[in-house]
Amino acid sequence: MAPFLIKHPALIDRWIGAREEALRRVRDFAKASPEAIAIFRETIGRAIGQVAGWRTDDPVQAPRIPVLAEAAPAVAARSLSIT
Numbered sequence: 001m002a003p004f005l006i007k008h009p010a011l012i013d014r015w016i017g018a019r020e021e022a023l024r025r026v027r028d029f030a031k032a033s034p035e036a037i038a039i040f041r042e043t044i045g046r047a048i049g050q051v052a053g054w055r056t057d058d059p060v061q062a063p064r065i066p067v068l069a070e071a072a073p074a075v076a077a078r079s080l081s082i083t
Contacts, residue, residue: 032082037079037082037083040079040082041076041080044072044075044076048076051065051072
């Protein structure tokens with residue numbers, strides 16, 4: 001990766017700039033709209049259902065799926081306290 005960083009500093013600068021701009025835009029939101037909260041809750045509910053069907057032979061990803069499946073309902077529950 002180091003040769004790429006040295007040969008393409010402008011690309012790296014644009015990538016970091018885009019990342020920082022995205023973070024700034026997210027942080028500029030004082031509060032989520034009721035519509036956005038409803039979409040998030042609906043989406044997290046669908047995601048929980050989808051994770052239950054995930055299967056992989058990848059030795060790195062395979063143990064991560066059950067961890068995500070266990071944590072996702074807690075995220076959904078926490079979203080109920082968002083107003």
